[in-house]
Amino acid sequence: MAQPRVSGSSGAVLLLLLATLGLAPLSARADRVDARITATMTHERIPGMALLVMRHGQPVRVSTYGLANVEHGAPVRHDTMFQSGSLGKQFTAAALLLLAERQRLSLADRIGQYLPPGPAAWEPITVRQLLDHTSGIHDSEDDGGEVFDLRREYTDDEIIKIAQSYPLNFPPGTRWKYNNMGYILGGIIITRVAGVFYGDFLAREIFQPLGMRTARIISDTDIVPHRAAGYIRTAAGIRNQDFASASLNATADGSLYLSLDDWRAWVAAMDRGALLSAASWNALWARSRLSDGSLTEHGFCWDHVSVAGHEVLEFDGSWQGFRSAIERDPVSGLTVVLLANLAEADPVPLAREVLAEASGFGQR
DSSP states (O other), X not given: OOOOOBOSSSSHHHHHHHHHHTOOOOOHHHHHHHHHHHHHHHHHTOOEEEEEEEEXXXXXXXXXXXXXXXXXXXXXXXXXXEEOGGGGHHHHHHHHHHHHHTTSOOTTXXXXXXXXXXXXXXXXXXXXHHHTTOSOOOOTTGGGOOSSOTTSOOOHHHHHHHHHTSOOSSOTTSOOOOOHHHHHHHHHHHHHHHSSOHHHHHIIIIIHHHTOTTOEEOOSSSOOTTBOOOEEEETTEEEEOOOOOTTTTSOTTTOEEEOHHHHHHHHHXXXXXXXXXXXXXXXXXXXXXXXXXXXXXXXXXXXXXXXXXXXXXXXXXXXXXXXEEEEEETTTTEEEEEEESBTTOOHHHHHHHHHHHHHTGGGO
C-alpha cells in the first residue's frame, strides 16, 4: 500500500485549516507529535488518523494524517466521519442522565420497570449498574466470544431475550466488569422511555443543541458525507472491515459517526458544563461504588489511570475497522481525542503521549 500522506504538518493545507478554525500555529512540541504519529502509522500500516487537543473548551490543535478512504485516495480532514467505537457510550450515558434530570426515570430504578420480565437474578439490576458496568449481565463479547450473529437483524425484544438467556457473571453491584450489553440495554430503555429511537433522541436532545452538526448513528445505506472507511490488517495488506447488520450497527454501546468538529463541540460542552447539570457531568467520570462500599477505577464511560505519574481520565473504543481514544486531564484542562481507521491500531499510547506532551507532565 502507499505510505500515508500527512496533513498534520506545517504545510500550506494545514495552515489554511488552522486559519479557518482559528487555531494557533503548531509548536516544536506539535512537530514531535506529528513525527511520532506518522512513524507509528508507517510502522503499523494505519491508513488514516485524526487528532484533536482542547484546553478549557478551546481547540489548541487539530491535525489530520493519511487516508480516510484508500480506494479513493481521500485524505483525512477535520470533518471526516470516524466510527466512535465505545467512545460513543458517553452519549448513551448522557442521554440517560438527561432523562433522569427530566424525571422521566431514575438511575436507581430497576431495569425491570422498562424491559420485559427476566430471570429472578436480574430483579435487583438498576439503570446505574448498566452504566457503571456492575450489573453482572453476560456481555455481548464475553470471553472473546460473540453472542450475536453479526450478519443477522435483531429486534429489541430479541436482543433482550438473548441477554436474559445467559446466567449473570456475578450478583449485581458486587464486581466491576466491562460490559457492552449493559449499554445496548440502556439504549433500548432510552427508546422506550423517550418514545423515539435512541439515536433520534441523541440527535434531537444532545447533538443538535451542542452544535455537533454531523454526529449521527451509523448507517450503511444513508449518504454520509466524508465517511471514512474502516480497515483490517492482514498478511497480504489491509482490507475493508467486515459487514455487520443494520440493527447491530445501531446499538447504544458505541455505534456512532463523529468528526473532529463534532468532538470539538462535545469536549467544549463538557468543559463549560453545558446541557447537563454539574452533578450529571461528574457522574460520567466519577468512580463507581460497589455494594461493599469500595470504589472502582472506573466511571460510567471513563477510566481513572496514571500517565507519567499523573492521574487522568481515559477511554477507548473499537468497532468495524476503527479505533478511538480520549484522554482528559482535569488539572490542566486538556483533552485529547485520537481516531484511527484500522482495527489493529492502538491509539491509547499515542493519545497518552500527546496529553503528556501538551500538559508538560515530564517537566513537573
